[in-house]
Amino acid sequence: MxxxxxxxxxxxxxxxxxxxxxxxxxxxxxxxxxxxxxxxxxxxxxxxxxxxxxxxxxxxxxxxxxxxxxxxxxxxxxxxxxxxxxxxxxxxxxxxxxxxxxxxxxxxxxxxAKPLRPAQRIVIVGDSIAYGRCDPRGGWAGRLAAAHIARNETAHRVFNLAIPGSHLSEVSEQTPALLAPRRPDTLLVAAGLNDSALPLTAPAGHGDEPELIEDRLAALAATALDHHARLVVAGPTWIDEERTLDYEGLRFTEARALAVREVMRTWCDANHIDYLDMWEPLRGRTGLLVDGVHPGHDGHEALYRHLDALGR
CATH class of the missing domain: 3.10.490.10 (Gamma-glutamyl cyclotransferase-like)
Known part of the structure; x- marks a missing residue:
């Protein structure tokens, strides 16, 4: 019993x-x-x-x-x-x-319940999509920063520390040293898509086990609490599989990306962590992607509007 x-x-x-x-x-x-x-x-x-x-x-x-x-x-x-x-x-x-x-x-x-509504000092960590690659306006994160700071020039800050190519393992290892000088109240993690990619030479079934992704999210949750910050996880975005079967030596598939998305969403729900699903704004809209993976200007605009509605 x-x-x-x-x-x-x-x-x-x-x-x-x-x-x-x-x-x-x-x-x-x-x-x-x-x-x-x-x-x-x-x-x-x-x-x-x-x-x-x-x-x-x-x-x-x-x-x-x-x-x-x-x-x-x-x-x-x-x-x-x-x-x-x-x-x-x-x-x-x-x-x-x-x-x-x-x-x-x-x-x-x-x-x-709206995790970005009370935020003042936001630190963003993640991959190239969070970084804003392929968009001269800085991607969805640049739009978020502009709107957030405009609401309160004195108190609001956004620090985009995303690094193109990052996996959740790298994000979880590098983030602890980044937070103290920035005094965040919100840690926004936007990664996971790279965790779904496999080298073209990888055998079928190879890839990170769900437990590894969960461990990295748990480490990020602990880091956020150590700095009295609220962890917010933005999940993977949709990819156009027909254009990414051979992407710079990697293979991105919708099935793998969806699997990572589900692991992240399920873990966040079970651990009372805020999860913002970023899949739907781009799903099926291949014209919003520059290369099958990275959104262009209009794609980032769609992501920003979706994230802002979920978070605020």
């Missing part, structure tokens, strides 16, 4: 009230005071009509990163069933993610 796992959840609102706990869990739960540095609690618009009707308000406070700020609250110690009850209680506009308390303890907290 498997017992319930213990969970810790940071709350700064009604969940700290014993009466609310009793209503939700059937009892008061172990609770201790805690502080979360680097966050503030601005109001978040609520979009669910039933939630607005029940609460009478169309906004609720949500945790948002802000250097120099702190939120005082409490840590609740919960069972599997308790945590599931809170998940059901929270609105769709919130998402459960890990944060690091001032004490250094890693706990759950509910953040804005």
């Amino acid at each position: 498997t017992g319930s796992r213990p969970h810790t959840l940071f709350s700064f609102g009604t969940l700290t009230d014993e009466r609310v706990q009793t209503t939700l869990f059937g009892r008061a739960v172990p609770t201790s005071a805690a502080s979360l540095a680097g966050y503030t609690t601005p109001p978040l618009p609520i979009t669910g009509p039933s939630v607005i009707a029940a609460g009478g308000l169309d906004v609720r406070p949500v945790l948002e990163r802000k250097l120099g700020a702190a939120v005082e609250g409490a840590v609740l110690r919960l069972t599997d069933q308790d945590l599931a009850a809170v998940d059901a209680h929270e609105v769709d506009d919130h998402a459960r993610r890990q944060v690091v308390l001032t004490s250094g303890e890693r706990v759950w907290a509910y953040l804005d």
